[in-house]
Amino acid sequence: MSETILDHGYIPEEHAPDPVIGHGDPTMPGKIGIWLFLASEIMFFIGILGTYIILRSGAPEMFASHAKVLNKTAAGINTLVLILSSLTVALAVDAAQRGLRTRTAAMLGITLACAVTFLGIKYIEYSDKLGTLSGHSMGHQTLVHTEGKQSFVYDGHVHVAHKPGVGGKGGEEIDPDRIELKGYRIPAPEIGLNLHAISEHDIKERSGQKEEETWTLDKKGIGTAVRYGPQKNNFFACYYATTGVHALHVIGGLIPMSILCIQALRGKLLPYHVEYTGLYWHFVDLVWIFLFPLLYLI
């Protein structure tokens, strides 16, 4: 009775082995499948990254100036966290192949913890620019504010303002008519200013300020305000596209890893599945290894 693909994962040869060509161990179909998937994912990411490279070539100074606004420390920590998670998932694959169930579960657990840490730091980075979910921080904005005859261009982080409390200091009650901005400002020039193209770095240089200052601004005086979201300019559009899609891939990788970790804890070790999930996770780390210098450091 000939064996089917369900028995070993591949169909064994039924004729005599070739005396000349050494075939070696056949590659598992699952491994070929995951590598084919990773090949398509490479094309997926190069679509976005290629766009970034081309757009950057068209406006290199603007891109370089805006890259300085990003939090390099957070991204550096994220890089080390992902590299650590790559190590632990490789150790999990090794343990699974040796049949060590508890060690596999432990290593997968540490990988999951690293993934969640990565997503947490990513949230801190995003909320710094876009504002928190509670609305207390309104993120990073470039805005023009006019008070009487004076107009200034501000660039900094916007928070809710508080009504003055007892003794003149800031109170508890939120002032709905004003906002607080901590950053830099320059007098608004008389001709049109492209708020999308100017970065906090540019305004800081032109303002001559040594450090950030805080102003309380009346909302009615605010003219144009541009948030540091994907609408700010091409750099930020590329930044959110690449890091957002990468974060989605991290979340996607969490799902099979959690399932395998739980299965290992319940007594079922699946070494092939752990290996293929590990390959996907290494790919996610690889993408970040390229994203980190290309977005944050150059």
Added chain:
Amino acid sequence: MDTTHGANRIGNGHEEPHGHTEALPHHKVPYFLIFGVLVVLTIVTVAVAFLDIHNEIVKVLLALTIASIKASAVALFFMHLKFEGKLIYLILIVPLLLCILLVCALIPDIVHGTPFNPVTPLPGVTGHS
């Protein structure tokens, strides 16, 4: 053929169809050493960023080179690519070549904007008072 093959089990049910244990192939890879190399190269990447290089192309090539070395370390050792057969290499080479082709094909679409000046004149305004 056992008709209850895998029916009552949680896993794929194919691990031991004939009851013999086969050691899954695993290669001796110095995982912690490669991890150390990756951490060092990350520090190098950050250190290089502090160098004030003005040539844009040199900056990009340097960043990509260090990133490629890190990527090769992860791919060859963590992903066990070093021990794989020709088919896997073929599956990988095709998209890598297509990546280079894609970026080169987009080069004619590079649009150089006006010289970088965030103070752009409003339409109809000459920019001089």
